[in-house]
Amino acid sequence: MKVKFWGVRGSIATPLTNIELNDKIKKALELALKAGLNAPWQTPQFIEQLPWYIRKTAGGDTTCVEVETGDNRLIFDAGTGIRPLGLNLMRQEIGKPIEASILLSHTHWDHICGLPFFVPAYIPNNNITIYGTHSKIEDRIRHQQDFEYFPVPLDIMRGIKEFVQLREGESFRIGDIEIDTISLYHPGGCTGYKVSYNGKTIIYATDSEYKELSPEPKPIIDFFRDADLVIFDAQYTMLENIEKEDWGHSSTIIGIDMALKAGVKKLAFTHHEPTYSDEKLWDIFQKAQNYLELQSEKNDLQLYLAYEGLSISL
Numbered sequence: 001m002k003v004k005f006w007g008v009r010g011s012i013a014t015p016l017t018n019i020e021l022n023d024k025i026k027k028a029l030e031l032a033l034k035a036g037l038n039a040p041w042q043t044p045q046f047i048e049q050l051p052w053y054i055r056k057t058a059g060g061d062t063t064c065v066e067v068e069t070g071d072n073r074l075i076f077d078a079g080t081g082i083r084p085l086g087l088n089l090m091r092q093e094i095g096k097p098i099e100a101s102i103l104l105s106h107t108h109w110d111h112i113c114g115l116p117f118f119v120p121a122y123i124p125n126n127n128i129t130i131y132g133t134h135s136k137i138e139d140r141i142r143h144q145q146d147f148e149y150f151p152v153p154l155d156i157m158r159g160i161k162e163f164v165q166l167r168e169g170e171s172f173r174i175g176d177i178e179i180d181t182i183s184l185y186h187p188g189g190c191t192g193y194k195v196s197y198n199g200k201t202i203i204y205a206t207d208s209e210y211k212e213l214s215p216e217p218k219p220i221i222d223f224f225r226d227a228d229l230v231i232f233d234a235q236y237t238m239l240e241n242i243e244k245e246d247w248g249h250s251s252t253i254i255g256i257d258m259a260l261k262a263g264v265k266k267l268a269f270t271h272h273e274p275t276y277s278d279e280k281l282w283d284i285f286q287k288a289q290n291y292l293e294l295q296s297e298k299n300d301l302q303l304y305l306a307y308e309g310l311s312i313s314l
């Protein structure tokens with residue numbers, strides 16, 4: 001399976017500001033002066049060695065993750081990240097009908113507002129199915145495009161062939177992929193998905209707060225058990241997580257605790273807080289790495305800070 005992150009922000013789209021961009025340039029130039037850079041051929045290597053938060057950005061699009069298996073394409077959530085994903089599919093699959101299953105965790109804006117800009121959904125030959133556990137899932141998506149809010153109604157999107165209304169906790173199949181669901185603690189409810197294919201397991205569990213992880217066993221730890229990759233809501237720092245109790249989000253530290261309990265192999269932090277700069281995200285990620293090292297020297301849990309374009313193969 002191949003996982004690609006197209007949108008990693010939570011709550012609202014957050015483009016890089018000019019102030020942040022200028023700050024990155026300033027820091028890069030200061031480091032270039034210090035390094036004594038004096039010829040153009042030295043720049044590619046120099047850029048490669050810059051700290052992540054200077055040479056990259058996590059990106060500003062809201063949640064959208066693509067999972068490709070042999071024959072199927074799953075898309076988790078339709079935040080603004082689904083717009084560039086759609087444009088990429090149009091380029092990549094030129095002349096061929098596009099098949100995709102969009103699995104919605106819930107219908108908060110940051111998870112659905114990109115759908116009207118998903119170009120493949122407007123092509124009648126395409127075959128797109130939308131899944132969700134929330135009541136009246138089709139109506140919820142349809143109303144987002146009521147004329148008061150958007151000029152183009154859902155019915156024009158003729159590539160969308162079907163809505164599948166799931167029940168909470170339901171397991172189902174898409175082709176040769178097995179999918180399990182679990183209810184997560186979040187205002188209005190949220191669904192976590194477990195994808196099992198070819199002996200590998202990926203969990204998409206964003207927008208969730210976790211309380212009382214002990215005593216075990218807890219259903220969520222069983223759901224995470226031995227997963228190859230968990231995509232995890234780490235919107236807040238540990239301190240903010242305490243201050244913002246019941247806001248329905250989590251932190252890197254809780255993610256690590258849960259992943260270690262459940263024997264998870266890779267853990268990707270996403271749904272980043274919109275007010276956090278790249279530097280702050282990097283700082284939080286470094287602290288998470290340090291925390292993991294303090295827990296046990298022997299564990300081989302691998303951590304990722306999700307950014308737009310990050311790809312993980314399993």
Ligand SMILES: [Zn+2]
Pocket residue numbers: 010011063108110111207271
């Ligand atoms: Zn969200």
Ligand SMILES: [Zn+2]
Pocket residue numbers: 106108186207
């Ligand atoms: Zn939400």
